[in-house]
Amino acid sequence: DIVMTQSPDSLAVSLGERATINCKSSQSVFYSSNDKNYLAWYQQKPGQPPKLLIYWASTRESGVPDRFSGSGSGTDFTLTINSLQAEDVAVYYCQQYSSTLITFGQGTRLEIK
């Protein structure tokens, strides 16, 4: 199975500042055949199911604010949240779908400093 490792496990960022969450896969999730990285990001608020933010590593889901962005390729990926808002407090997960066996990162808890 592909192991997904996120860092840090938690972070606290001031309102209006930038938050950066990293995700590393144990093997590449890039397919040269279509030039795509099979990596998604989710946001989970307390008491709610996960919500899709980004897929193909950098494509923002419809309706997701543009302060959320994804980057990276191969085995190293980043979710960046610019100008942090109070409603962004949540746990964030990365997920690889390059294998029929889906795996998630362990999650990163984002709080307000």
Place this chain on the structure above:
Amino acid sequence: QVQLVQSGAEVKKPGDSVKVSCKASGYTFSNYDINWVRQAPGQGLEWMGWMNPISGNSGYAQKFQGRISMTRNSSISTAYMELSSLTSEDTAIYYCAKAGQGATIFYWLDPWGQGTLVTVTS
């Protein structure tokens, strides 16, 4: 809008089985796989497996092989996940989720059902 609505909370005893349903609406049920993911209290997301509504084929994470079954009733656009030989370690919220794209086995998950809490206690 695309929506997945799951059945209500369950309380089971060790050794029991549980069957959770997931009713889909707002899209053509047969065109997208349904996956199941669980989340133990205070823990992260654990993928359990997938089910193709057209063929009925399914694939499961190694951890659950032999005690999990994913099925569907296409006439009512509903998927089911049954887990047997329950222990306290199976206490979790169980989510169904629709494949983000059809006609492929590689996809993100969107949207997710609201979750079903299964509590295993003696």
